Amino acid sequence: AQSVTQLGSHVSVSEGALVLLRCNYSSSVPPYLFWYVQYPNQGLQLLLKYTSAATLVKGINGFEAEFKKSETSFHLTKPSAHMSDAAEYFCAVRGGGSNYKLTFGKGTLLTVNP
Amino acid sequence: SAVISQKPSRDICQRGTSLTIQCQVDSQVTMMFWYRQQPGQSLTLIATANQGSEATYESGFVIDKFPISRPNLTFSTLTVSNMSPEDSSIYLCSVDVGGGASETQYFGPGTRLLVL
Numbered sequence: 001a002q003s004v005t006q007l008g009s010h011v012s013v014s015e016g017a018l019v020l021l022r023c024n025y026s027s028s029v030p031p032y033l034f035w036y037v038q039y040p041n042q043g044l045q046l047l048l049k050y051t052s053a054a055t056l057v058k059g060i061n062g063f064e065a066e067f068k069k070s071e072t073s074f075h076l077t078k079p080s081a082h083m084s085d086a087a088e089y090f091c092a093v094r095g096g097g098s099n100y101k102l103t104f105g106k107g108t109l110l111t112v113n114p
Numbered sequence: 115s116a117v118i119s120q121k122p123s124r125d126i127c128q129r130g131t132s133l134t135i136q137c138q139v140d141s142q143v144t145m146m147f148w149y150r151q152q153p154g155q156s157l158t159l160i161a162t163a164n165q166g167s168e169a170t171y172e173s174g175f176v177i178d179k180f181p182i183s184r185p186n187l188t189f190s191t192l193t194v195s196n197m198s199p200e201d202s203s204i205y206l207c208s209v210d211v212g213g214g215a216s217e218t219q220y221f222g223p224g225t226r227l228l229v230l
Contacts, residue, residue, distance in 0.1 A: 036221070042224070043118075043206055044221040046115075090156065100217070102157075102219055104156045107156050
């Protein structure tokens with residue numbers, strides 16, 4: 001079984017401030033982990049993914065995430081928030097091997113204040 | 115990656131009617147998925163659709179309510195049958211691209227459904 005917990009349904013930051021969105025996972029096998037972003041009235045866009053290569057993963061739009069096995073975490077960060085980063089962010093886990101199903105967290109709404 | 119389109123992008127329907135949502139991919143893919151995203155909620159997998167076989171439904175979803183077709187490797191449809199206001203959601207299709215460690219799901223833009 002696999003699950004994802006996103007801490008904080010709503011995060012608010014000032015423009016230029018650090019963005020930190022938290023994700024903890026549970027998986028019985030080494031997981032593949034993903035962050036997706038959903039802008040208003042749009043579908044999901046892949047930000048980045050962890051697939052057991054480097055533990056620090058860089059994605060699009062300046063985002064990155066670090067896989068920490070000891071903490072079962074995959075937090076998403078961006079050094080300096082931009083107004084255009086305002087969106088809903090979803091963390092997702094997929095078990096390895098033939099387990100193709102994605103399990104999503106409940107999402108974190110990021111608000112960026114001017 | 116993959117480019118995915120969905121039709122319609124949004125619709126307003128009366129209860130008791132049915133709506134068929136189309137999903138088109140720009141490349142041949144084995145696995146396609148249909149998700150529901152209820153207002154303010156995360157994504158829930160409805161079913162997995164493989165070409166040439168019956169769709170596999172997740173717990174809580176049945177074929178009579180959500181029939182799915184997968185006639186070829188680039189196209190699928192999801193029908194929401196006998197709709198009620200509780201079916202008001204965003205419906206998204208997605209596809210698996212790549213294999214092994216590089217396997218990634220890409221999503222369409224979604225169909226926003228409001229049932230009155």
